[in-house]
Amino acid sequence: MADLHIGPATATETERAAVDRVVSATMGPAVVREAERLVRGGTERRSRRRHLLLPVLHALQNQAGWISPGGLNYACEQLQVPPAEAYGVATFYEMFRVDDPGHDDDVVHVCVDAACQIADAEAVIAALEAGGEHVHRSPCLGQCERPVARFVQGRAKPDSVPADEVVAPSAAVPQATDPAHAMSLRLLRRVGRADPTRLDSYIGAGGYKALTEAFRRGPAGVVAEVETAGLMGRGGAAFPTGFKWKSVAEAAGDQKYVVVNADESEPGTFKDRVLIENDPFAVIEAATIAGFATGADTGYIYIRGEYPLATSRLEGAIAQAREAGFLGDRIARSSFGFDLEVRRGAGAYICGEETALFNSLEGFRGEPRQKPPFPTTNGLFDCPTAINNPETLVNVLDIVIDGGAAYAALGTEKSAGTKLFCLSGHVKRPGVYEVEFGTTLGRLIDMAGGVDGELAAIMLGGAAGSFVGPDMLDLPLSFEAARNAGVSLGSGVVMAFNAGVDFGPVLTRLAEFFRNESCGQCVPCRVGTVRQHEVLVVCNGRPTDEHVALLEEIDLAMKDASICGLGHTAATAVRSGISLGLTGGQS
Amino acid sequence: MLWGSNAREAHPIFFHHLLKGLDNGARMYCVDPRRTSSAKFADAWLGLNVGTDIALANAVARHIISNDLHNKAFIEHATSGFDAFAEVVDAYTLDRAAEITGVPGSAIAELAEAYATAETAQILWTLGITEHHNAVDNVVSLCNLALLTGHVGRWGSGLVPLRGQNNVQGGGDMGALPDKLPGFQDITDPDARARFEAVWGFPVPPKPGLHLTLMFEAMKTKDLRAIYCIGENPADSEADVEHARALLRDLDLLVVQDIFLTRTAELADVVFPASVAWAEADGTVTSSERRVQRVRAAVPPPGEARDDIEIIGELARRMGVDWGNPTARELWDELRSLSPLHRGMTYERLESEGGLQWPCPDENHPGSPFLHGWLWADDLEGRDPAPFSVVEHAGPAEELTDEFPLRLTTGRALDSYNTGVQSGSIDSPIRYGNTIDLATTDAARLGIEDGETVRVVSPRGSVEMPVRVLDDLPDGLTFTTFHFPELVDVNVLTNDAWDKRSGTAEFKAASIRVEKLAEPSIDSDTTTSEPGSG
Amino acid sequence: MTTTDSAPGPGGVGTGAGSETAVELTVDGRSVSVPVGSTVLDACDAAGVDTPTLCYAENLTPVNACRVCVVEQDGSRTLIPSCSRRVEGGMDIKTDTERVRHSRKMVLEFLATGVDLSQADDLNRWAERYGADPDRYPAPQVIDEPVRIQDELYIRDYDKCVLCYKCVEACGDDAQHTFAIAVAGRGFDARIRTEFDVSLPDSACVYCGNCVAVCPTNALQFKTEFDLRQADNWRPGDHTVTRTVCSYCGVGCNLELHVQDETIVKVTSPADHSVTSGHLCIKGRFGWSYVHGR
Incomplete structure (x- = not known):
């Protein structure tokens, strides 16, 4: 609660309407004058509405092209959020601006990260600017299979991705149309086969069998099967999902949440986008099972703001599922009730970190929280929360139907099941590939048609992962083999670079990415990422031994003392590239 | 329940504690004619008509009783007079209370249920309750609610009047009440007098003295002809202040002891320049929560200014009694020897324990965070049960008329204090000056704009002031602070109708009208100085 | 008789630190x-x-x-x-x-x-x-901002700000609940700001000075200190600090008067005192100059 002090700037009619649409669609404003002598407000009403701040800021940005002082004031009045705090939130995100753009046009975001960088993003930007477009240089847009990626931030109309209008989403899954592989797909089995916009098509393709089976097994039964399956999280941290669910189920508290972390922002990663665009109902069904297993009645799907198609497919699917009784009270005539809501991120890599995501969803700056306490006891709104990646969740459908033991038979001993990999860069058929754990890196690249040119290096695991050389093609892709080799599968990024690539700018851009995406909360990361970038800029990405020594010291402090994974891994790729000798000198 | 208190501005650090409670899930209802900055933190604001507190409290009581939410065991155990009380409040139905107070009946019911069913609940009030002609009735109407529900005498529940000065409680502790000796010992009690006489060495008159308001009454009747006024500025702060000034002027002798040449001091025959008690002198003060704490000299007093103790001692010497030159600590130890409430509070303990809350009867006693725990003791510690008091709604002494149709109430602003003698020195960026606050609706009806200077007229006089138009005021209510008497003599307007038991004047309810000034602005015909602008 | 609940004492809501x-x-x-x-x-x-x-x-x-x-x-x-x-x-x-x-x-x-x-x-x-x-x-990129002098009570010199969040916490839900300032921007560009960087008098600020009191680097300074430093006459070694009680209401806030040359130059409150926890309001923090006849 606060002494709300609203400045003199007033909102336009359209800004007010944009805010009202969001606020009135939910719980109404935080302060209401019920009678001339009776006004309701207070801490509880206010804190229960704070989570609407991000949707309200989206509405204002879309309407006016910026978060104007008047618009912000009106939003703050309706939600009773102090303007300084709302301003702090608005300035946190890439997609919001707080200065007047001075035009009424759309803004084209063009990706400048690795896959698009080596596809000459700068040339695309130059061409767009020459054509009079307003261009915003963006971090990875999650369309690495179709560089150079663009995303159009609409003005008073929905955001869009130009590529979505010319390419079917299923085109990102080459296996789906390849008879040699199509029958072995599990996570991607419905891609190109079921209509992602129709519930009946999903059901016809086996949808909602898993939920029925889950009801039969009971919550504890579901958790037990997921534990038996040995399912590990697919977002990058590879945490055992069954253990997570069990912890949430057993945590004290009446209110629990499921959160689907679809804020896919790791450069090189686009699997969750492709999965959601092609099979949104599967994510919804799996999230519902997660709610059933953990005792949560509410779920949120937090999705990247730059994924308009995936967002609308999810929203459409949720509406149909609710209509058909698969969401809401008494699902499928059981006593179990569960509902889901989609929330858009607004451009912040850090919000993929689970506790930063909670803060973002709650209407605060997306700054990570110190752990412990962990989300299983103190997650969203400080309640026990099961937060999972979409890919992880979709694995649960087969686990529930076939049983954990059958699932565990897939893959390797310590990495059960299949995994989605995002192949991009210099491969002939970029896209999302599903393979069993244990498949070698070389085999995977072969499936993608092999390297376009002579292979120089592969970025494995994303910007937070590391570069490996051609000598690693025999690496079996499993958590344990990666760990033994000192690398990480991360979110499944496999980005190939051929010998024609100048790695100096690539490493410098990687450092810039972390500099730009550091939330700024802790000193090691806030300053360390800047000092790392400055060293690379000074030497044009070709550090001397002295530079390398300094980079190592910076890295060590970021690894040891940062709050979250962003700082811990902000130097990994850069340092691996340098020690591989990609920039000439080798330390 | 924050009732008639704008603690966010008048008691900001107390409000920090309240906010901590809200953050921890406490609910808050605010009863106040204005939707104050405090009220904006409340789950619900109930905007009652000025001076209708008893009607609201009685209706809350009736609703609690008729819904069987009263604490019957506690009432039976610890109180008396419930039946008579229940009979009287039975007339205060929700409908009738809504009619009197202006607050919807459903909100009164909600407040009653929330208060009665809370595990712990407090009623906090300030001058919104006490600056009325029926101040004591107002207070007991709230006490009744605590007795009805058992929200008293236990940790987390209670009745909390917030004190406006750092030592108004201490003044009472020290016997600065007409009928009390230090430690609240009754002046009419011969045993108590004897104890003091033994130490002081002279007889203590058994007759109670006069409180401030009665002093002015006695000045009117010319029974009181000399005043020794220490650290008070009645020539600015009294209600119907013109009348008060005339009475002060008319005295045979006025002695003023103050740190500044206040308007009262300007009227004095003799002025003793004093030191600033909290920065230039040693001693103790007692806060709202009965916490006795040390004040200390940090800087020397300027010029001829002297410590109050020294001035009084010197005065006594000139009158022929030598009290020596006691230190503050020696006086405190004398007080401890005479007041059981304070006996355990040595200077060393006050120092090391960050103050102590009385009663603290011996040096091993930890002090008392709350009072009235005896209400819960099996035998009531041998005391009589706490009586319910029967009080009826009376309304403000001054009713609204066609000639004076607006209600004026007064209060504090965050960055200012009383008559501004001290706070005037703050170079405050948030000071908005001495405005008359008007409801948006009233301003529109009168054709008055924000910032416009108007004439404010009450049956006693008129002043010119700039207007501040606020959405947060209900129709018909106006508000002003009293911090800038040199700019706007607000107390020219206020009503000196006063409560016969507490001696407090009805600062909270005058009737006024607001007039547009003819253009160009001409000098006011009464006491107005320049229009205040802050 | 035992018809009523017993009266629990303050121990019932302690921090638990007292537990054995x-x-x-x-x-x-x-x-x-x-x-x-x-x-x-x-x-x-x-x-x-x-x-x-x-x-x-x-x-x-x-x-x-x-x-x-x-x-x-x-x-x-x-x-x-x-x-x-x-x-x-x-x-x-x-x-x-x-x-x-x-x-x-x-x-x-x-x-x-x-x-x-x-x-x-x-x-x-x-x-x-x-x-x-x-x-x-x-x-290395350095923070380079003008000193913000917007009133007579305190100044903000963000070149000295290490972004420790203390001022934001003191202004926010750890004490004052005014939320006049927050962290805005991201990463190295994050700064302490009012909304749209409006001046403090135009913001929600109520000049309690609790932000100044917790600042570890003097990025926030009382104007008295700032002026004395400008005049090269800030001599903390010569200060006496005297604890007393604020006179502006009945809450009993403890003040620490920092005195240089028999003049109060700064007012703080002890962080370990149960009444204030180190926090004050505008009156207690800044309402002392009348002592010196100003």
């Missing part, structure tokens, strides 16, 4: 015992270890943002922030290992490369202890 249970752990090889709920920093204090802190204050919720207090915990992949981590039985904490010294050095070095720490005495002392060398960075 203690936690045993090891700090730098020494066994220490601290109450349940203590932090690792408390344990370090109990072991007599001097731990540098920057964003920590006893009257604020730990935000563990500065990371200068990190220590090594046996079995933990990364270092842990001692200010916020609760003790657990059997913890083996090391405060002076190579890793700890390195991270502390780097944090202090990072800050010194970007911010003016000339008035942050503690930080300079620790920088020396850990051998921080801010001069070894090529072309």
Whole structure:
């Protein structure tokens, strides 16, 4: 609660309407004058509405092209959020601006990260600017299979991705149309086969069998099967999902949440986008099972703001599922009730970190929280929360139907099941590939048609992962083999670079990415990422031994003392590239 | 329940504690004619008509009783007079209370249920309750609610009047009440007098003295002809202040002891320049929560200014009694020897324990965070049960008329204090000056704009002031602070109708009208100085 | 008769620190015992270890943002922030290992490369202890902002700001609940701001000065101090500090009057006092100049 002090700037009619649409669609404003002598407000009403701040800021940005002082004031009045705090939130995100753009046009975001960088993003930007477009240089847009990626931030109309209008989403899954592989797909089995916009098509393709089976097994039964399956999280941290669910189920508290972390922002990663665009109902069904297993009645799907198609497919699917009784009270005539809501991120890599995501969803700056306490006891709104990646969740459908033991038979001993990999860069058929754990890196690249040119290096695991050389093609892709080799599968990024690539700018851009995406909360990361970038800029990405020594010291402090994974891994790729000798000198 | 208190501005650090409670899930209802900055933190604001507190409290009581939410065991155990009380409040139905107070009946019911069913609940009030002609009735109407529900005498529940000065409680502790000796010992009690006489060495008159308001009454009747006024500025702060000034002027002798040449001091025959008690002198003060704490000299007093103790001692010497030159600590130890409430509070303990809350009867006693725990003791510690008091709604002494149709109430602003003698020195960026606050609706009806200077007229006089138009005021209510008497003599307007038991004047309810000034602005015909602008 | 509830005393809502249970752990090889709920920093204090802190204050919720207090915990992949981590039985904490010294050095070095720490005495002392060398960075970006002098009560010099969040917490839900300032922007561009950087008098600020009181680097300064420093006449070594009670209402806030040349130059409140927890309002903080006839 606060002494709300609203400045003199007033909102336009359209800004007010944009805010009202969001606020009135939910719980109404935080302060209401019920009678001339009776006004309701207070801490509880206010804190229960704070989570609407991000949707309200989206509405204002879309309407006016910026978060104007008047618009912000009106939003703050309706939600009773102090303007300084709302301003702090608005300035946190890439997609919001707080200065007047001075035009009424759309803004084209063009990706400048690795896959698009080596596809000459700068040339695309130059061409767009020459054509009079307003261009915003963006971090990875999650369309690495179709560089150079663009995303159009609409003005008073929905955001869009130009590529979505010319390419079917299923085109990102080459296996789906390849008879040699199509029958072995599990996570991607419905891609190109079921209509992602129709519930009946999903059901016809086996949808909602898993939920029925889950009801039969009971919550504890579901958790037990997921534990038996040995399912590990697919977002990058590879945490055992069954253990997570069990912890949430057993945590004290009446209110629990499921959160689907679809804020896919790791450069090189686009699997969750492709999965959601092609099979949104599967994510919804799996999230519902997660709610059933953990005792949560509410779920949120937090999705990247730059994924308009995936967002609308999810929203459409949720509406149909609710209509058909698969969401809401008494699902499928059981006593179990569960509902889901989609929330858009607004451009912040850090919000993929689970506790930063909670803060973002709650209407605060997306700054990570110190752990412990962990989300299983103190997650969203400080309640026990099961937060999972979409890919992880979709694995649960087969686990529930076939049983954990059958699932565990897939893959390797310590990495059960299949995994989605995002192949991009210099491969002939970029896209999302599903393979069993244990498949070698070389085999995977072969499936993608092999390297376009002579292979120089592969970025494995994303910007937070590391570069490996051609000598690693025999690496079996499993958590344990990666760990033994000192690398990480991360979110499944496999980005190939051929010998024609100048790695100096690539490493410098990687450092810039972390500099730009550091939330700024802790000193090691806030300053360390800047000092790392400055060293690379000074030497044009070709550090001397002295530079390398300094980079190592910076890295060590970021690894040891940062709050979250962003700082811990902000130097990994850069340092691996340098020690591989990609920039000439080798330390 | 924050009732008639704008603690966010008048008691900001107390409000920090309240906010901590809200953050921890406490609910808050605010009863106040204005939707104050405090009220904006409340789950619900109930905007009652000025001076209708008893009607609201009685209706809350009736609703609690008729819904069987009263604490019957506690009432039976610890109180008396419930039946008579229940009979009287039975007339205060929700409908009738809504009619009197202006607050919807459903909100009164909600407040009653929330208060009665809370595990712990407090009623906090300030001058919104006490600056009325029926101040004591107002207070007991709230006490009744605590007795009805058992929200008293236990940790987390209670009745909390917030004190406006750092030592108004201490003044009472020290016997600065007409009928009390230090430690609240009754002046009419011969045993108590004897104890003091033994130490002081002279007889203590058994007759109670006069409180401030009665002093002015006695000045009117010319029974009181000399005043020794220490650290008070009645020539600015009294209600119907013109009348008060005339009475002060008319005295045979006025002695003023103050740190500044206040308007009262300007009227004095003799002025003793004093030191600033909290920065230039040693001693103790007692806060709202009965916490006795040390004040200390940090800087020397300027010029001829002297410590109050020294001035009084010197005065006594000139009158022929030598009290020596006691230190503050020696006086405190004398007080401890005479007041059981304070006996355990040595200077060393006050120092090391960050103050102590009385009663603290011996040096091993930890002090008392709350009072009235005896209400819960099996035998009531041998005391009589706490009586319910029967009080009826009376309304403000001054009713609204066609000639004076607006209600004026007064209060504090965050960055200012009383008559501004001290706070005037703050170079405050948030000071908005001495405005008359008007409801948006009233301003529109009168054709008055924000910032416009108007004439404010009450049956006693008129002043010119700039207007501040606020959405947060209900129709018909106006508000002003009293911090800038040199700019706007607000107390020219206020009503000196006063409560016969507490001696407090009805600062909270005058009737006024607001007039547009003819253009160009001409000098006011009464006491107005320049229009205040802050 | 026993018809009523007993009257619970204040012990019923204590912090639990008074409970008899203690936690045993090891700090730098020494066994220490601290109450349940203590932090690792408390344990370090109990072991007599001097731990540098920057964003920590006893009257604020730990935000563990500065990371200068990190220590090594046996079995933990990364270092842990001692200010916020609760003790657990059997913890083996090391405060002076190579890793700890390195991270502390780097944090202090990072800050010194970007911010003016000339008035942050503690930080300079620790920088020396850990051998921080801010001069070894090529072309470091520094914070460069004008001193904001917008009123007569205090100034804001964000060149000195280390973004410890203390002012935001004191303005926000740790004390004042005014939320006039917040962190805006992201990463190295994050700054303490009012909305749209409006001036303080135009913001929600109520001039309690609680932000100034918790600032560890003098980025926020009372105007009295700022003016005396400008005149090269700020002499903290000559100050006397006297504790007294504020006169502006009945709450009983303790004041510490900082006096130089028989003149009050600054007012603070003790963070460990139950009434204020170190926080004041505009009257208590700034309402003293009448003492000097001003």
